[in-house]
Amino acid sequence: MANRISDETIEYVGILAKLELSDSEKEAAKADMEKMLDYIDTLNELDTTGIEPMSHVFDVSNVFREDIVTNGDDREEMLANAPQHTEDSFKVPRTIG
Amino acid sequence: MGILDLTALELGQKIQKKEISVREAAEAALERAQAAEPVINSYVTLDPEGALSQADEIQRKIDAGELTGPLAGVPVAVKDNMCIRGQLTTCSSKILSNFKPVYTAQAVINMKNAGAVILGKTNMDEFAMGSTTETSYYGPTKNPHNTAHVPGGSSGGSCAAVAAQECFGALGSDTGGSIRQPSSFCGVVGMKPTYGTVSRYGLVAYGSSLDQIGPITKDVSDCAAFLEVLASHDPKDSTSIRREDCRFMEALADDVKGMKIGIPRDYMGEGLDGEVKKAVMDAAKVLEEKGAVVEEFDLGLVKYAIPAYYTIASAEASSNLERFDGVKYGYRTAEYEDLHNMYKKTRSEGFGAEVKRRIMLGSFVLSSGYYDAYYLKALRVKALIKKAFDSAFEKYDMILGPAAPTTAPELGSSLSDPLKMYLGDIYTISVNLAGLPGMSVPVGKDSKGLPIGMQLIGNVFQEKKLLRAAYTYECATEKQFERPAHLSGEDGQGTDGAGQSETAKEAHQA
Numbered sequence: 330m331a332n333r334i335s336d337e338t339i340e341y342v343g344i345l346a347k348l349e350l351s352d353s354e355k356e357a358a359k360a361d362m363e364k365m366l367d368y369i370d371t372l373n374e375l376d377t378t379g380i381e382p383m384s385h386v387f388d389v390s391n392v393f394r395e396d397i398v399t400n401g402d403d404r405e406e407m408l409a410n411a412p413q414h415t416e417d418s419f420k421v422p423r424t425i426g
Numbered sequence: 427m428g429i430l431d432l433t434a435l436e437l438g439q440k441i442q443k444k445e446i447s448v449r450e451a452a453e454a455a456l457e458r459a460q461a462a463e464p465v466i467n468s469y470v471t472l473d474p475e476g477a478l479s480q481a482d483e484i485q486r487k488i489d490a491g492e493l494t495g496p497l498a499g500v501p502v503a504v505k506d507n508m509c510i511r512g513q514l515t516t517c518s519s520k521i522l523s524n525f526k527p528v529y530t531a532q533a534v535i536n537m538k539n540a541g542a543v544i545l546g547k548t549n550m551d552e553f554a555m556g557s558t559t560e561t562s563y564y565g566p567t568k569n570p571h572n573t574a575h576v577p578g579g580s581s582g583g584s585c586a587a588v589a590a591q592e593c594f595g596a597l598g599s600d601t602g603g604s605i606r607q608p609s610s611f612c613g614v615v616g617m618k619p620t621y622g623t624v625s626r627y628g629l630v631a632y633g634s635s636l637d638q639i640g641p642i643t644k645d646v647s648d649c650a651a652f653l654e655v656l657a658s659h660d661p662k663d664s665t666s667i668r669r670e671d672c673r674f675m676e677a678l679a680d681d682v683k684g685m686k687i688g689i690p691r692d693y694m695g696e697g698l699d700g701e702v703k704k705a706v707m708d709a710a711k712v713l714e715e716k717g718a719v720v721e722e723f724d725l726g727l728v729k730y731a732i733p734a735y736y737t738i739a740s741a742e743a744s745s746n747l748e749r750f751d752g753v754k755y756g757y758r759t760a761e762y763e764d765l766h767n768m769y770k771k772t773r774s775e776g777f778g779a780e781v782k783r784r785i786m787l788g789s790f791v792l793s794s795g796y797y798d799a800y801y802l803k804a805l806r807v808k809a810l811i812k813k814a815f816d817s818a819f820e821k822y823d824m825i826l827g828p829a830a831p832t833t834a835p836e837l838g839s840s841l842s843d844p845l846k847m848y849l850g851d852i853y854t855i856s857v858n859l860a861g862l863p864g865m866s867v868p869v870g871k872d873s874k875g876l877p878i879g880m881q882l883i884g885n886v887f888q889e890k891k892l893l894r895a896a897y898t899y900e901c902a903t904e905k906q907f908e909r910p911a912h913l914s915g916e917d918g919q920g921t922d923g924a925g926q927s928e929t930a931k932e933a934h935q936a
Contacts, residue, residue, distance in 0.1 A: 338790075345789040346744060347751070348782055349770040358786050364845060365787055369733040369800060372807050382805030384635060385665070386621060386812060386861030386886070392664040403528040406512075410525055412758030419753050422765045 332366040334359045429454040430591040433907060434500045434648040437594055441488065441499035448488065448499035451594075452481040452543050455501040459545065459592040462913065467567045468587035470506045471514050472546040477501065480543045487541065496651050496675075498541030503593040505584050506547035507554055508534055508639070509628040517630050518562035518583075519552045521750050521757045521776030531628025532660045533597060533639045540655040545593050549583030552778045553747065554604055554632045556580050557847050558840045561780045566837060569611060570910040571876055575834040578608030584642045585612040591909060595643040595652055599629055601636045602735055603829075603854025606866040609642055610829035610879025613868045613908055615649045615896070616642045620886045621861035622667035623653075625660035631746040633739035634665075636858040644907035646867065646896040650674040653889065669887065677890035680901040683717035685891070688822035690725035693853055699832045701872040706828045709869040709880045712902050713826075713895060723821070726814045730807050731856035732848055736784075737791050737804035738859070743781075744788025750776065783844065812860045819885040824892060826882055827853055829866040833876035853881060863889045867896045868905070875911065 339355050339362075350358060404417070413420035429451055432440065440446040456474045463469060481501075487493040504510065507517045509527035516522045534544065551561040559582025560566040567582045569575040570590035577586040581598030585608035588596050598605040600618035609616025617640045624639040631637060641652030654675055659668040689710060694703060714720040752758035752772030759775050762768035777785070791800035818825060830850055840847045857864040863886070866879035880899075882892045899905070 342786055342790050342793065345793060346782075346785045347748070347766075347769045347773050348777075348785065349767075349774040350782075358783070361783055361844070362787060362790060365736065366790075366800075368845060369737055369791075369804070372730055372733050372737075372803050375727075375730060375807055375810065377803065377806035377810065380806040380809050382802045383809035383812060384805055387667070389665075392661075394661050400529065406526070406528045407754070410528075410755035412752055412756070421753055422762060422768055424765050 332363045332370070334362050430458055431909070432594070433644045434594040435496050435651055438496045438498060438500050442494065448481040448485040448543065449478060451499060452477050452501045452545070455545055455591070455593050458590070459587070462570070462590045462592055465568060465573055466570055466586055466590050466592070467565055468548055468583045468590060468592050469503065469546045470516055470518060470549050470564050470583070473513065473544070476513070477543050477545045484541050484543060493541040495540050495655075497655060499543065500541070500594050501543040501545050502537060503545050503548045503584055503587045503596040504534055505550055505581050505596070505598050507550060507599060507630040508597060509630070510534055510544065510547070513547065515547065515630070516564070517553045518550045518564055519777065519781070520563045521773070522755070523563070523757055525755045527628070529628060532625035532658070532662060533656050534628065536655050536658055537597070548581070548587055548596060551580035551582070552781050553630070553743070554580040554599060554601055555743070555780050555784055557603070557607060557850050558835070559583060559608070560837065560841055561778055563778060568837070569834050569876070570913060571613060572834070572874065574836055575876060576611070576837055576840065578611035578830070578834060580604040580608075581616075581642065582608045585609050585614055585616065588612070588614045588642050588644060589910060590913060595641060595648055597639055597656070598642045599637055599639050600858065601633045601739060602858050603851045605640045605642060606829045606854050606864055606879070606881055607851070609866040610881070611834035611877060613871070613877030614642055614644060615646055615865065615867055616640065617649050617653060617865035617889070617892070618857065618863060619653060619657065619889055620667070620863045622665050623669060624656045625658060625663045625666050627660055627662040633742040634746060635742060636739060638858070646893060646900050647675070647678055649865065650678055650893050674889060674893060677893040678897045679894055680898050682713055682895050682898045685718040685824070685895060686822045687713060687718050687720045687824055687826050687895070688723045688818060689720065689826050690728070691722050692725050692728040693827035697831050697849070697852070698828060699872075702828050702830070702832060702878050705870040705878040706826070706880050709899060710826055712899055716898050716902055718895070720826070723818065725818055725825070727811050728852065728856065731811055731859060732852060734804040734807040734811065735851070735855045735859060736787070736848060737800055738808065740784040740788035741792050741801050742788070744785045744792065747781070747785055752776070780841075780844070808859045811856050815856070815860045815862060815885070824882050824884045824888070824895060826880065829853060829879035829881040833872045833874070833878060857883055862886060863892060865892050865896060867899060868908070
């Protein structure tokens with residue numbers, strides 16, 4: 330079964346992935362994805378009826394710990410990594426009109 | 427024998443005995459690195475100043491009797507996806523080209539507490555996505571054994587740095603083979619421990635359910651020593667496991683009598699290079715002669731590991747890499763209209779082709795309407811693969827096979843066909859899906875002089891068995907770390923970097 334990725338799908342995936350692709354990149358992404366999905370479809374040769382999806386190899390439940398602050402005040406160093414910042418906050422383009 | 431020819435443990439011993447100072451060791455490695463780097467490109471960041479000041483500090487602690495461990499004073503390298511406070515951590519990506527973390531990865535802290543000197547950060551495939559170290563934004567790393575070939579990946583910089591004697595051991599990370607495959611290509615020992623053994627705190631995430639940090643070293647004893655330091659329970663990583671026994675150096679015994687070793691027929695068939703096959707089978711014979719019981723068996727499901735892996739790893743990557751959006755750290759595009767446009771342009775300009783390919787695939791398999799058919803299906807197949815290993819380990823103490831189907835490919839020959847490149851991960855990838863420990867041990871070279879690695883796979887928590895078998899193999903073959911025959915940046919006369927500086931100094935004095 331050959332997978333076909335439509336223009337709408339690649340557009341939609343681009344939105345989910347927050348990636349802006351040029352027209353030629355979109356075509357390449359379509360071809361790549363079709364090829365990979367054909368390959369991934371080989372998994373359908375396996376009958377997995379009744380098999381639970383395994384997200385973690387060990388039988389562990391959620392791990393809780395007390396929320397205790399152990400780090401110091403790294404605000405200046407953290408802000409120094411930001412592409413744009415004010416004295417005490419990250420700066421982003423206007424989000425509300 | 428020069429300083430650079432010593433293993434990490436040999437060097438550590440000489441440092442404790444005051445035969446070599448920590449500064450001398452660091453200088454030797456730095457000088458070798460500076461000479462080799464223009465050709466090999468193992469490092470993204472080499473930090474001579476920081477390394478020498480660490481060396482002096484560690485020397486003081488050794489002299490004061492505060493640091494007595496076997497790795498105290500040993501210069502090492504760290505893959506550039508592990509955070510070190512105040513030091514560039516790029517993941518070999520443009521998007522993190524100026525990122526300086528405000529904290530240090532637990533694995534690195536463990537190495538520092540053991541007295542290791544951190545020389546710098548090594549090159550890798552961008553965000554650990556690739557098998558050749560060619561997807562790095564900072565240019566490819568070359569294989570020190572033949573610079574026309576790749577070192578493998580994604581921990582190619584770490585493996586090349588160890589092979590080229592630019593450090594005495596290194597940290598790598600392994601999501602689908604990223605320690606074992608480049609170790610095999612570079613002729614060094616590399617181990618991916620059982621999932622949860624080494625804290626992932628401070629490791630920039632790729633596929634969180636698969637990622638694991640591990641050692642890359644010159645020989646098996648060094649591997650055990652590094653692992654002993656790296657393994658620790660860490661409350662900061664909720665998948666970290668509290669292990670009863672982390673005394674891995676105790677496993678270094680020359681004895682495999684009665685050990686049951688299975689060789690999967692499905693690992694030795696179609697697609698496997700003849701010379702690799704012969705070297706691996708010869709190595710199995712060595713273990714058999716030492717008293718192991720070696721037989722072939724059918725593991726099953728081998729061909730399904732790659733499609734299951736790329737579904738799961740891409741899905742996790744698409745989620746993990748959402749944080750790179752040009753707000754809190756890293757690269758931001760120069761011109762943009764609004765917030766969403768800024769996100770999109772930043773990410774499109776900041777990520778390379780392979781990373782974008784996996785983010786797109788991951789976003790697709792997680793999207794509504796496809797989640798069950800792709801993502802959940804892959805997780806079900808993962809359960810089946812784990813089951814296949816479980817039944818193998820009912821019969822065998824370990825599984826033996828190749829680490830990769832071939833030796834290192836030529837530079838520039840892999841990226842044009844991603845699917846073909848992915849197929850090279852066939853022997854390593856299922857180990858990550860099942861959370862198992864696996865290691866690569868050098869077992870010879872092909873006719874082109876490129877190293878071949880044997881992979882040993884154990885059941886969960888059975889690193890000691892792997893180390894014992896690998897150590898026994900080393901003893902039986904009297905195998906020692908083999909430096910590349912022709913190392914760039916020197917005359918190939920066995921003089922090390924320190925020797926060159928001596929000569930220069932003498933010339934100056936004359």
